[in-house]
Amino acid sequence: MKAKKANIRPGVKTTTSWKSAMRRDWQLYLMLLFPLAMVFIFNYAAYPGLRMIFMNYKVMKGYDGSDWVGMQNFVTLFTSADFMRALKSSIVFNLLDLLLGFPMPIILALMLNELRFKTFKKVTQTVLYLPHFLSWAVIGSIAYAMFRPSTGLVNMTLMKWGVIEQGIPFLTEKWHWAVTYLLINVWQTMGWGTILYLAAITSISGELYEAAMIDGATRWQRMIHVTLPGIRSTIVTLLIMNLGKIMGSNLERLTALDNAMVKDFSYQLAVYIYQFGLKSQHYSLGTAANFFQSLVGLALVLISDRIAKALGEDGLL
Amino acid sequence: MKKNTLQKVLSASLVGAMAVTMLAGCGNSETASEPTEKATESAPIAEVEQVEVQEEAGMASWTPFEETVTLQVPVYDRGGEVDVTSNYWTNWIQENFGDAYNINVEYVAIPRGDVLNAYANLANSGTLPTILMEYDFPKQAQWADEGYLQELDLDQLAQIAPTYYQMIVDQGNLQNTSLNGVTYFALAERPYWNNTYNYATFYRADWLEELGLSYPTTFAETLEVYKAIKDAGLCDYPAGGSKVTGAGVDQNYGFRTYPQDEYEWATTGDYAIPALSTEANKKLVKRQNQLFNEGYLNPEFYTREATDNEADFIAGKCFEYRAYIAPSIAVLDSFYEQNPDGKLAIAVCPGLVVDDEGVSNSYRPNNSFGMMVSFSATATEDQVKAGMMYMEWLMQPENLFTFQYGFEGETFDYVDGLPVMRDLTGTEYAMANNNKDYFCIVVESKTLGNIEDDVKLNAPVNYPDSDDFYTQLLENYNGMVAMADSGYVNSDCNFAVVISAQSEYQQVLLDKYTEYRTKLTTCSADEFDALYDQYSQEYLDAGYQAIIDERGEAYNNGYTSKLPQ
Incomplete structure (x- = not known):
């Protein structure tokens, strides 16, 4: 910082007033208005509608005509066997998603970073990114075409080769389904997840690698002792953000891979909210469940941020 | 124009365009009137008096x-x-x-498979159509309960649409x-x-001829036919099978004890909610399990x-296919194309059949009325009047005929005195579902x-077995008439x-039924009874008992229709 200051010539104005910045860059500020308005309208303007969690909201009666019911919606939620079943499944599967899905992009980014043949690296990256652009409806169709017990491609091939006698119920028995469900998510998200880590890796100074090489560090050691610590703050930030999703669940993913035999596991909060909130038109109950999800998510983000800071990391906030 | 000025103008225009686009989604084009308060008090089962139609009406x-x-x-969108x-x-x-009449008639597409959600979304956005239509009484009842509907003035209907009103009277449906x-x-x-003769079962008559068997009329005979088909290597899964979905999926009419107990019929005898926990449903699911x-x-x-x-049937991988009859059926087109030597027949109801276990071939008759038509709570007086005029106008024989058949020489031809439709696919006259989803309002x-x-x-028509189809359909109709007289059709x-x-x-x-029914079908025969009891209890606890109780109360208070004596 001192070196920078030394370069500034005396008498040159280095600060800009708010008014002159506006005059100079008004087009940019005008452009900024649009996303700001989007955030305000879709993230904050709907907040007054949240009061329906304390009401028995009826569409045709509106907010003014619907009855206030206090905490009744939350009492209904926490005494509902269906809600508790959905809550349990959501937490377990989100933790497993985190456990399996979070490290994979890091490992993949480290491996991609070590590839030296540029064309191969770019092709590999593109192939890995592709699943991110597939909708869950498409992935679901592919999954069933691949993994049906007797008519799925994988089982048919394995049976033809004599590896198995009976088809493996990848998607039709709940424990098999759980594994398939988790792995498909890893496959779909890991490629895209590497982008931030690869960007972080490029910001690591080349001098550190040179110094490590001079000290005789192998590629593996450079990866562990230079690259990994270099992206530690990115890892922590993304971990905190992912912890906020522990209570969430993805209706598209669950619907695409669902069937009647695996409801024990596939019945998660998104399904509960869709079923009770939208299909049964209990909007207050659905909103209350969603509010609870968000509240717990926020709490988890705040707590993990504090913990990260206590451990000497920058944290998120 | 300088580059800098151009940039400024472009950015300002872009922001303006984005803002207009964004705000356009937030508007409400029409101010809705206040919904009518729905009545909350119960009343005895309707004793609706006939209205006198004035001379200058209509x-x-x-x-x-x-x-x-x-x-x-509203009009059903079936994805055609x-x-x-x-x-x-x-x-x-x-x-x-x-x-x-200076009326702008707009049609609102309602996805056929998602009717309740579609109307709920329209209600949420304050854009309920003037008219709401549904076949099922419970759905209309739900809309009434939610405040979607306004009271219908029968006197007004009789004066504006006397032909339509008289039809309701003539059909004996005023009390409904x-x-x-x-x-x-x-x-x-x-x-x-x-x-229900128009919902036909097409089966592989060539297979039965080959096996020397006739079409089964009891479950025991069905098992015998399936076994013979499998043993002969004609197909692996003669019964086919697809996922259990929605209301009406398991109709247990044939599994009930007749004459029906009226309280049981009133509380668990509908098809809107599958009757898991009843003996009739147990028998039905047990056979599926078998x-x-x-x-x-x-x-x-x-x-x-x-x-x-459908694909299985076309490919010769299952025995039967059920469909509403029409002059042209896409699955049959494909079937005969794939199986030029295949022979199909339509299952004929032989009249009442009751097997050794007391299971009959009873079926669910429809209500005595078709579409239930109501008016949105947000519709204005003029809109309601225009709706009634629309119904009356469409009901006039010349209008209805044109809407159903079109124009002679262009959309239909008279053959033996009957108007036979031409193939309108791809022409300017192409009809969605034969226009049925429009004229069903009448x-x-x-x-x-x-x-x-x-x-x-x-x-x-125009299939290798069409001559037989006509005879079989007529026989099926007559068999069902005999059934209707047997007391087993309520x-x-x-x-x-x-x-x-x-x-x-x-x-x-x-949703729960889908899960339980699938698990009950796939469990071992030994587990079935215990699992059925377990799921029944869970189903009752999840709300079915509350429904039974409320229906029972309505029945005891005389607020229900009755079984014919």
Whole structure:
């Protein structure tokens, strides 16, 4: 910082007033208005509608005509066997998603970073990114075409080769389904997840690698002792953000891979909210469940941020 | 223009455009009037008095509206090639009816498989159409309960649409127009309402000929046929199979004890909510379990769509296919193309058959009315009036005939005195679902007034087995007439009060039923009874008991229809 200051010539104005910045860059500020308005309208303007969690909201009666019911919606939620079943499944599967899905992009980014043949690296990256652009409806169709017990491609091939006698119920028995469900998510998200880590890796100074090489560090050691610590703050930030999703669940993913035999596991909060909130038109109950999800998510983000800071990391906030 | 100025102008325009686009989605084009308060008090089962029709009533008394009135009419969208909201026939309505009375007729597409959600979304966005239409009483009851509907003035209907009103009276359906003592519904006509001959079962007659068997009439015979088909290597899963979905999926009418206990019929005898926990349903699911365990049902049925069954039938991988009859049926087209030597026949109802276990071939007759028509709580007085005019106008024989058949020499030809439709696919006259989802507001199906002509008009034609189809359909109709006289065919109970628990729990129970029914079908035979009891209890606890109790209360208070004596 001192070196920078030394370069500034005396008498040159280095600060800009708010008014002159506006005059100079008004087009940019005008452009900024649009996303700001989007955030305000879709993230904050709907907040007054949240009061329906304390009401028995009826569409045709509106907010003014619907009855206030206090905490009744939350009492209904926490005494509902269906809600508790959905809550349990959501937490377990989100933790497993985190456990399996979070490290994979890091490992993949480290491996991609070590590839030296540029064309191969770019092709590999593109192939890995592709699943991110597939909708869950498409992935679901592919999954069933691949993994049906007797008519799925994988089982048919394995049976033809004599590896198995009976088809493996990848998607039709709940424990098999759980594994398939988790792995498909890893496959779909890991490629895209590497982008931030690869960007972080490029910001690591080349001098550190040179110094490590001079000290005789192998590629593996450079990866562990230079690259990994270099992206530690990115890892922590993304971990905190992912912890906020522990209570969430993805209706598209669950619907695409669902069937009647695996409801024990596939019945998660998104399904509960869709079923009770939208299909049964209990909007207050659905909103209350969603509010609870968000509240717990926020709490988890705040707590993990504090913990990260206590451990000497920058944290998120 | 300087580069800098150009950038400024472009950025300002872009922001403006984005802002306009964004705000456009937030507006509400029309101010809705306040919804009418629904009646909350229960009333005895409707005793609706007939209204006197004045002499100057009907079309003769109509004059065009001074200001254009927008009439929004829902129409089922079944995903066909024709745009249901704008096609030759919607334009025809506008030109011949709308323009004459200064009414702008707009059609609102309702996805057939998602009716309740579609209307809920329209209600949420404050854009309910003027008219709401649904076949099922419970759905209309739910809308009434939610405040979607306004009271229907039967006197007004009688004066504006006397032909339509008289049809309701003639069909004996006046008492079905009310709920909780408030009149909500105008009811369309349903010809042959207690006979389901038009929903036919096509089966592989060539297979039965090869095996020397006849079409089964009992479950034991069905098992025998399936076994023979499997043993002969004709197909692996003769019973086919697709996932269990939605209301009406398991109709246990044949598994009930007749004459039915009226309380049981009123509380668990409908098809809107599957009657898991009843003995009748247990017998039904147990037989499905047997089909599964004996290898006749596709073991992956719960991952398969109904279209997979159709594909199986076309490919010769299952024994039967069920469909509503029409002169042309796409699955039959494909079947004969794939199986040029294949021979199909339509299953004929032999009259009442009761097997050793007391299971009969009873079926669910429809309500005595077709479409239930109601008006949105947000519709204005003029819109309601325009809606009634639309119903009356479409009901006029010349208008209805043109809307159903079109124009001689262009859309149909008279053959033996009967109007036979041409293939309109791809032409400007192409009809979505034969225009049925429009004219259902008046009558449920085309009819020429006698069953022989109606069968001739609707039977699948131009297929190798079409001559037999006509005979079989007629025999099937007659068999069902005999059934209807046997006392084993009873319409579902209708309620004169809203069953709130039904609106509250129906969706949840339907989802649960899908899960339980699939698990009960795939479990081993030894596990079945215990599992059935377990799921029954869970199902009752999840809301079915509350529905039974509320229906029972309505029955005890006399707010239900009754079984015929």
